[in-house]
Amino acid sequence: MNNASKQSSDIEQPAKSTFSMSLFWLGSAQVLGRIVRLASSIILARLLTPEVFGQVAIILACFELICTPTRRITSAALIKMDDDSLFASLPNANRTNWIAAITAFVAMSLLSWPLAFFNQDSTLIAPMILMATSYLLLPFGMLYAAINLRANNMRRVGRAILWQTITDGILTAILALSGLGIWAIILPKVLVIFVWIAIHRYHNPLFQAQSLTKPDQAKPRSAWTITQMLRFGSQVGLSDFSITLRQNIDYLLVGYFLGIEALGIYFFAFNTSLGISLGIIQSYGTALYSHLCDKSNQAWDSMEVELQKRYVHSLKLILKITVPVIALQSILAPIYLPFVYGSHWIEAGALPVFVLLCLSGLVRPIGEATSQLLISIGESRLNLSFNLGFTLLLAITISVCSQWGLTAIALGILVIHLIAMPAFNLYIHHFILSSRKGAKQDQLKGFNREVHHDA
Template sequence: MKPITLARQFESTALLRGMMWLGSAQILGRCVRLGASVALARLLTPEVFGQAALILTTFELLATLIRRITSVTLIPMDDEELGAHMNRARGINARACQAAFLLMSLASLPLAFYYQDNALIGPMVLMASAYLLQPLGMLHAALNQRRNDMRVLGRAVLWQTIADGILTTVLALLGLGIWAIIVPKLASTLVWAAVHRAAVRPPRPSARVGTQPLARRGIETGLADSAVALRFSIDTLLIGYFLGIQAVGIYFFAYNTALGISLGLIQSFGIAFYARLSGTARGRASGRAQFLGGLSTMALVTWPLILLQCALAPWYLPLVYGQQWIDAGALPIFLCLCLSALVRPMGEAAGQLLLANGLSTANLIMNLVFTLFLTAAIAMAGRWGLVEVAAAVLACHLVGMPVMAFYAWSRCGLPAAIMKGNALPPGDAS
């Protein structure tokens, strides 16, 4: 067997192992969350689902802006640089989370005014409080990812999801409505932080003063991540604008049942992929040769699951969640969104490759362009109905995700020889 084949096989196996630790945690957590989602689907109305969708969408958009504000720069650092930047990273994390809390709390007022629903304000402010808890684990999570310790990252995801799912189910059965969705998010954030803090001790800050611009690259990465989150969420926001909060609830249900497990696996892939690329960059200057191997590995894991979901959907959706969601028209929306997951890993891999090669600005521009393209398509489809919106989302991803993958491949200078598996660029051989 050629050395290049052995090297690629090793990289794919390592990536798959990292994905499996995170992905298995996601799947186990989703099994717990299934009970919560069944309880919510049977106990809550589409209007309450719509309120939850608006609150969680707003939270996620701001969360992605700050989630990697320092970690994306800390992860590739050597030990000496890391010690020099510890105190600055803590300060930046705290200030970013405080700003996110303030922004989301203020955003509750115009949203409540627009939808004529003052019941949105309290849950939104409480949800925003989760930002103030995140600095407890942000630095530790970055250090665990830097060590490529996917077991710890997987445990943090698993126990966070279990805590969220169990508490949501209990509160929903107690009849707490929207609070059954919001309150568990705060408790599960503490669980996530505790797992990361128990696994690693940050190095002592060194006497040397850090000189790398932590916030600049983090802000660019955060903006790109927010563009990604916006492309995941823009359909929800525009449906609320064009079709009302009940339509948001129906779409939100279909979105979460169709993409819940798939997006969890894709996010796990992104975390493991970036950690592998960054580790490769520290040792060999570039991890570009893993690009296609990562995509093929992800396809082998997700495609059978997605196609099985689509095939069984007409049977298990009404059985598990209730016939009322089928009557509301959720099935064709579910199928379109589920099929869009087939190509979503391409966009994730493209972004991680650009970041690992120091092209955070290119990553931001790429994601903004696709988000604008998706927004225009949804805005046009939203004038007709939910099924048309879902079809537009599917069409945009089928076109846009391969284009993003090709752009990242070209931007990072991957020659045709790599694509054909014939050779590696200088410095990329193990």
């Protein structure tokens, strides 16, 4: 083995180990949290009607669609910055977070009225406005979460996810048993934001650098303006929004075509079938972006090669985890679904929908990996174009299949995912990454010629 290969191997192993540990902390937090949530979901499934599940699906879908563009409005930029730019940009990042949070609160509050009118259900208004207040809490922890992500402190990030989920599950179960109905689901989701904030702020390095974040001590040449933050964050946010729209468009369309009761059945089947696997996939996406943006110990001429290695390795790792989980769920579904959640869900037709949606999770990690890769290499527009195109295709599929009911919709969703996700991954892998690698090699050759010429 020559020195270059040995050096590359020495760099690659710690990078793989770091990503594996990051995925372990985030994934284990999601799994443990989902176990607690499983207990609360069993209680909810036995106490609440499909209509209430349908109302919750509408509220949570709207919340996610509005929240997603703001979630990484500044963190995506902060993670990529060097230290000087980071500390100089923190005050503007904080202001940007507040602008995004207030805008999101106003948008969801106003949206509650037309949704209530459209669904002829005025009881949607108050829960939606209460859910919107959680946006106003997020800026108190967003900078601290970005610092933990930038430092690859996934143990802290995973802990925040775990205790947030555990608290949510316990409070939901208690309030549901107390007979609070829809409030048993909405109220805990607002309260657990305080848990997330507290864990991210605890012993955060940002506290030790408060003097560096004052505007009068910031370096103006390296600080990002609010406009720059919004421009960069909006590109990432739109890409994330397109993913969230893709993941929630089915709720909106099922409710539109088949009604709130059918939406409640679909919402139940989706969350019980894909709850654990989607939690792992989301953790994977969070860890992967930080992993791909980490350029430490990478030689300038090997960055593209290292990026591709990290991407391929991470994708193989997540598939090794999710495929067995999904296969086991699908096989055992006819046994544990009626036993755990109640036979009335089988009578409502949830079983085939459950199995088909569960199988669609086999290729969902591929789409998540590809999206995070494109964002990390500055191809947010291409990522946005793909996700919007896929969302349009998904909407057409659901609209057509809705004529034959929920099972046909679930089958259409499975087929579209099986075709589109691998095809998009192959396109990015063989065209985008290969062209970037070739361009980098040509750039390096030109640089070497200049060096020899000067010598």
